[in-house]
Amino acid sequence: MSCASCHQLATNGADNKALSDGVDGQKTAAKTPTVYNAVFNIRQTLGGARIDLFDQVDAPITNPKEHGTTWAKVIAKLSADKAIAAKFKRIYHSPISQQNIQHAIAEFEQSLVTTNSPFDRWLQGDQNAIDSKKKQGYQLFKRYGCVSCHQDRNVGGNMFQK
Structure with a gap:
């Protein structure tokens, strides 16, 4: 394999x-x-x-x-x-x-680093990088508390929690 x-x-x-x-x-x-x-x-x-x-x-x-x-x-x-x-x-x-x-x-x-994705660009201030549905999805992501674990540079991987 x-x-x-x-x-x-x-x-x-x-x-x-x-x-x-x-x-x-x-x-x-x-x-x-x-x-x-x-x-x-x-x-x-x-x-x-x-x-x-x-x-x-x-x-x-x-x-x-x-x-x-x-x-x-x-x-x-x-x-x-x-x-x-x-x-x-x-x-x-x-x-x-x-x-x-x-x-x-x-x-x-x-070398497997994602850069310059639409979401990356939006987080850096480009308000037109993602559409309104994606922005709403991100608001839900935050409202549901996903960001308590999934945050930082790669939206996770910086802590351990079940």
Whole structure:
């Protein structure tokens, strides 16, 4: 399985399922969080068990329901692809390792930042960036109290609360 099996960039960086499909058809324990703007989260994974994006990469790889594999198998598979192995060698000046795989994935995830969306522009003062229905939706979002958890730069990810 690839990370993109669940973190689908075309569907907001997640798979939009209540529980994701893991290895061998197993259901994962939680909904897949988006990878967009994850760099701004105070911690990684829904429970905050991982410190940063680099640390987070290990969790799904070794989880028996998610990728259900080992780092040795991942390294062997990537190393068998001569083009990938050459790219890792050129970038990291060493053979493929767990550390440089984690680094590569974390660097990619850091680039997944949404900017200049209509909502971003509206928050920055462009009153014409979104229509009146979207403005009403945002008022409901605030009135229902969603902003007590879903706020800040990426509308969430800066606190833990059920």
